[in-house]
Amino acid sequence: MPVSMQRQPRVDELVARVQAGLPDLLERLMDRIEAEIPFYAAGGAGPRDDVKRQVRSNVEFVLAGLVGRDTDARGATDTGRLRARQRVPLPDLLSAYRLLFSEVWAAFLAEAGRSGTESEVLVEIATTIFELQNAHNARVIIAFRDESDHLARTEERERTVLIDALLGDTLPRGRLVEIARTLGLSLTGKFLVIVTPAEIGKDPMPGIRAYLSAADVVSVWSLRSEHLVGVLELPERGDPRAALRALDDRATGPIGASPVFCDLGRAPWALGLARFAVDSHAGGCRVEQFRDSPLNLLVAAAPEAARDSARSVLGDLLDQPPERRTSILETFDAWVEAGGSTQEAATMLHCHRNTIRYRLDRLEELTGRSLTDPRDVAELVAAARVWIQMLRREIDE
Numbered sequence: 096m097p098v099s100m101q102r103q104p105r106v107d108e109l110v111a112r113v114q115a116g117l118p119d120l121l122e123r124l125m126d127r128i129e130a131e132i133p134f135y136a137a138g139g140a141g142p143r144d145d146v147k148r149q150v151r152s153n154v155e156f157v158l159a160g161l162v163g164r165d166t167d168a169r170g171a172t173d174t175g176r177l178r179a180r181q182r183v184p185l186p187d188l189l190s191a192y193r194l195l196f197s198e199v200w201a202a203f204l205a206e207a208g209r210s211g212t213e214s215e216v217l218v219e220i221a222t223t224i225f226e227l228q229n230a231h232n233a234r235v236i237i238a239f240r241d242e243s244d245h246l247a248r249t250e251e252r253e254r255t256v257l258i259d260a261l262l263g264d265t266l267p268r269g270r271l272v273e274i275a276r277t278l279g280l281s282l283t284g285k286f287l288v289i290v291t292p293a294e295i296g297k298d299p300m301p302g303i304r305a306y307l308s309a310a311d312v313v314s315v316w317s318l319r320s321e322h323l324v325g326v327l328e329l330p331e332r333g334d335p336r337a338a339l340r341a342l343d344d345r346a347t348g349p350i351g352a353s354p355v356f357c358d359l360g361r362a363p364w365a366l367g368l369a370r371f372a373v374d375s376h377a378g379g380c381r382v383e384q385f386r387d388s389p390l391n392l393l394v395a396a397a398p399e400a401a402r403d404s405a406r407s408v409l410g411d412l413l414d415q416p417p418e419r420r421t422s423i424l425e426t427f428d429a430w431v432e433a434g435g436s437t438q439e440a441a442t443m444l445h446c447h448r449n450t451i452r453y454r455l456d457r458l459e460e461l462t463g464r465s466l467t468d469p470r471d472v473a474e475l476v477a478a479a480r481v482w483i484q485m486l487r488r489e490i491d492e
Contacts, residue, residue, distance in 0.1 A: 105212055105213070105216050106161060106162065106216060106219075106220060107162055108210070109203055109206050109207060109210070109212060109216075109220070110158050110161050110162050112206040112210070113158065113199070113202045113203060113206055114158060116202065116206075117151070117154065120154065120198060120199070120202050121147055121150060121151055121154070123198060124150055124154075124194060124195060124198045125143060125146070125147055125150065127194050127198065128146070128150075128191050128194055129143075131190070131194065132187050132190055132191060132194075134183060134184060134187045135187070135191065139181065139182070139183060140178065140181055140183050141181065149170075149174050149177075150191075150195060152170040152174075153170060153171070153174070153192070153195055153231070154195065154199060156170055156171070156227070156231060157196070157199050157224060157227050157228075157231075158199075160223065160227045161220060161223055161224070161227075171231050171234035171235045171238065172234055172235075172237075172238040173238075174235060174238075175188075175234065175235040175236065175237070175238030175239040175242065176238045176239070176241070176242040178235075178239060179238075179239045179240075179242035179243045179246060180242060180246065185236070185239055185240075188235065188239065189232065189235075189236075192228070192231065192232055192235065196224060196228045199224065200221065200224055203217070203220055203224075204217070254277075254278065254315065254317075255317045255318075257274045257277055257278055258278065258315050258316070258317040258324070258326065259317055260274060261274050261275075261278070261326065261359070261362050262288070262317075262324060262326070262362050262363055262366045263363060264363065265360065265363060266360065268360070271359065271360055275359055278315045278326075279313060279315070280313065280315065280326065280328050280359060281328060281359065282358070282359050282360075283357055283358055283359070284328055284329070284331060284357065284359075285328070285329040285330075285331065285333075285335065285355050285356075285357060286326060286327060286328055286329070286355065286356050286357070286359060286361075286362070286365070287326075287327040287329065287335065287338060287339075287352055287353055287355060287356075287365070287369075288324070288325070288326055288327075288352070288353040288362060288365035288366045288368075288369045289323075289324065289325040289326075289327060289342065289350060289351070289352055289353075289369060290322050290323070290324050290325075290350070290351045290352075290366070290369040290370050290372075290373045291322065291323050291346070291347075291348055291349065291350040291351070291373065292321065292322055292323075292348050292349065292373070293318060293319070293320075293321060293322055293323045295320050295321075298318055298323060299323050299347050299348055300323060300342075300345050300346070300347065302345075303316065303325070303342075303345050304316060306341060306344075306345055307327065307338065307341055307342075310337060310338065310341050311330045311333060312327055312328065312329055312330065312333075312338050312341070313327070313328040314326065314327045314328070322370075322373075324366065324369075326359075326362055329355070335355050339352060339382045339384060342382050343381055343382050346381060346382065349373055349381070349383065350373065350381065350382045350383065351369045351370060351371070351372030351373025351374070351382075351383055351384075351385070352369055352372060352382050352383065352384040352385065353365035353366070353368045353369040353372070353384075353385055354368060354384070354385055368385040369385065371385060372384060372385040402481060404477070404478065404481070405477070405478040405481035405482055408462060408464070408474045408475060408477070408478035409461075409462055409478050409479075409482065410461060410462050410463060411461045411462070412424075412458065412461040412462055415461070422454060423454045423457055423458050423461075424458075424479050424482060425444070426440065426444065426450075426451055426454040426455065426458075427454075427455065427458055427475065427479060428479060429443045429444050429451075430451065430455060431472075431476055431479075437451045437452060437455075458475070462475065
């Protein structure tokens with residue numbers, strides 16, 4: 096609200112007085128900003144002289160508005176964008192402006208007291224200052240948020256490129272150090288690589304980074320055309336299963352997880368195993384972690400050969416109804432876990448030992464392998480593992 100014409104000479108006089116005391120006003124204002132806002136005191140907004148020049152520009156914006164001159168909004172816009180780039184918290188930026196307008200008003204009150212200015216003039220000046228403050232803050236906030244959004248989009252694109260580089264070919268150590276530092280990851284520790292299917296342009300686990308962060312898990316994510324891929328750094332003393340449970344909680348589809356690995360440079364290796372785990376997933380919304388064993392690694396290294404070999408070994412068993420096939424292979428797996436003990440396998444599966452014997456006999460009959468021949472047992476173990484990881488979903492579909 097512009098001040099009325101009949102009161103303008105008194106306003107001009109007060110503005111001139113405040114303008115004359117501008118150096119002292121700026122020093123008081125800078126002292127208050129640094130005393131009350133730690134981010135500014137620590138130099139987060141730049142050197143004191145630079146901040147002081149920007150503050151002077153903002154004070155002159157107010158003084159120009161009070162005497163009816165056109166006010167230049169570029170100062171507020173430029174400051175808002177600059178502070179966004181400097182990562183000044185928006186509440187701290189607005190606090191600095193609150194102090195600025197408070198000190199300007201205090202200066203007018205002091206000059207009005209010395210000159211005996213009428214209260215009506217002060218009321219109109221206060222109204223104009225209030226409106227200028229609102230307009231100025233609105234410009235600053237818009238510029239700050241626009242620049243913050245632009246920076247966030249730019250940084251997200253840059254982070255995606257770095258994550259893809261980390262998960263691509265083996266990097267020179269120096270480049271790996273640089274990427275790890277930028278992404279906020281350590282070079283050594285406990286890591287997992289995660290892969291889950293995604294529709295184009297749609298994040299299948301929105302908010303997963305913050306959710307894992309609450310469990311002390313650092314994570315970086317890259318949304319690709321068909322998958323969401325993540326690298327997780329687990330707490331040094333934490334249980335990796337806690338991260339997998341957290342992923343289970345947020346899963347909207349199958350998730351493949353690599354084994355835990357200790358050197359960030361092995362991320363490309365881990366990505367391959369996580370992909371293998373999700374490709375061989377039995378379905379549902381849960382995490383399937385690749386079991387780090389020599390046999391599993393061999394299967395992952397040559398999947399086509401492993402699939403063909405498993406089909407040859409399992410033979411007629413694969414033609415059985417799914418329930419029967421599954422019960423025979425689960426019985427065989429329990430028998431292997433039990434070290435060849437029929438009784439212990441029966442205990443594990445909560446059934447009679449004769450049931451175990453019958454199913455193992457059927458396994459021998461359908462595959463043409465003997466469980467008394469170590470070579471046949473080795474082939475069956477390998478083939479059963481391939482069935483678990485690769486063939487089960489393929490055959491059932």
